[in-house]
Amino acid sequence: MFSWRTKWSILRALLTKSSPYYVQFYINGVCNLKCKQCNIVETNSGIGELSIPQMRMVAENIRKIGGGIVLLTGGEPFLRRDVDQVAKAFLDEGLDVRLQTAGIATLDQLQRCHDVGAKDINISLDSLESNKQDFINSVPGSWHKAIGAISRVGQVFSQGSAICSLGCVLSRFNYKEIPAILEFATEIGWDLSLVPVHIADSAEEMGFRSYDRDFIFAKSDMEDLERLVETLIDMKRQGYQLFDSERFLWSSVEFLRTGTPTWRHNGVCDSPNLYFAIRPNGDFSTCCDYTLDHPPSLLDPEFPRMYRDGTVKSAAKSTVESCAGCHYGSYPEVTISVRDRKAFLERARTSLSRRPAVKSLTEESLLALVGAIKDRYPEVYSTTWLPERAEQKLEMWKEPGQRRLLTIEDNATRKEEGRIRRRSLR
């Protein structure tokens, strides 16, 4: 359950449509993975990271402007050995913290995060097939690492009222798997949260979006996608733990079909009134996709004044007004929850409903469960349904020599696209 500060922030957002109750903080610009559908590390690498005293200044500023939930993401946040102290800086200000990892969080780190009061954690999982996820992440063994992390999170967070969720990017590679992944999440006491894939044209400079066309849906997939949403809504009504609201799911299909989302109010999003992002060096940004030319800094003691007197809003204005739109999970859900009464009630029901406890399971039990769930979906896991080129790439990925060729090709493409990871300054 949220802190009173977050509840107050949400209430104010409902009444005024202006209360930054959700802040995304990219605490570092380094990652052990090279996911094909994510560009954020290239955008945020090399600009430095904040020390713990600086984190405390950011946290104080967020508290002063009436913030609520702070997502601590990266990069890979658990590459910071002091991630528990980062979380504590925000928790000490009465803010709620959500942690994210792709799988490298150790038992010790998780325990320390738990001990300082963190109780909300999200792990990325895009597939129940190890080869596919490793290919998407461009790192062999990454799927097993994610399963290991799910086991460790379960050991630490199975006591009390923790919220654990799987974050899954819905793409051409995995859409038929989503009901199976939802079953997996529900059976272990976790939520599933979906984000439709964001792929830009290579000429566009977007902070988060990458350029890999293999992930894009074809027009002929749209009927399948609509059926998928109907199935997911049905499963959610039966008690499966899907975080996303019905409106979010339908609007995701529209976004994947047209590239234009339907969730924004009058075609403009609610950044920075309801949410915004912070880069690793403390710079304000509208969201993960843009870096501003002269951004206000969350390290500035004047930030609360600048937020209140409209200076921050002016810095964001031209970006939010010219943006064609996105469908990242949190921004639409925040806007929809605040502006759509039906979605708010759905969200409130989900938050207040009695949740099954997060299970503490060994890695072996999780692998056995994955196997059992895959057996229930032979049409997904025993047949070929991806485009030929995608199937070929997945087959190549299985064999180390071929995998090397794919990696060389991928690196060359990344270079062409200007996706450069700079060394961190710290």
Ligand code: SF4
């Ligand atoms: S709509 Fe545009 S500016 Fe607003 S959050 Fe999405 S990408 Fe950022």
